[in-house]
Amino acid sequence: MSATPSTAPAAGNVITKEDYRTVFGQLPTGVTAITGRTDEGHPMGLVVGTFASLSLDPPLVTFCVDKSSSTWPSIRHMERFTANILTKDQLPTCRALSRKGADKFRDVAYSESPLGTPRLENCLAWIDCHVLSEVVAGDHYVIVGSVEVMEAGVGDALLFKGGKFGRYEGIDIDPGNTGGVAR
Secondary structure, eight states: OOOOOSSOOOTTOOOOHHHHHHHHTTSOEEOEEEEEEOTTOOEEEEEESOOEEEETTTTEEEEEEETTOSSHHHHHHHTEEEEEEOBTTOHHHHHHHHSSSSOTTTTOOEEEOTTSOEEETTOSEEEEEEEEEEEEETTEEEEEEEEEEEEEOOSOBEEEETTEEEEOOOOOSOTTOTTSSOO
């Protein structure tokens, strides 16, 4: 049985940026800080809500970056990065790395990854990667990273939905159906 929309879009309907953001804003995303270094060795970082697993064999990840980013070109040039999956307690770190400017790491604690990239302290996980490919898609770059080293931390993921940050609250919605498939 499929649901039908209450109002169908008119032929030739234009999808506005506002409509697009409203619809996709309903989908919760994890919050991940992508960190790397400049040619001079300075730490750089940006925050994405598009980080995802892409392939198990070989282990690959993907994320998207706006083409207007001033941070990504520096990280791209070094061809390696760490994906730091943020916890619900790392909203200040998220905000620091989301702002413009070169002083993003002023109050951000980190250590060195095996690839020489910044690993933010107290993350849910760290995934150290080499840039495998970059594709231009609309107003974004789609990045594919080859996973070299990964490590799990502890905590609950920081989520973003509808313009607000939050956390995951698991519930058991059907205790009788352990397979996760409707029968």
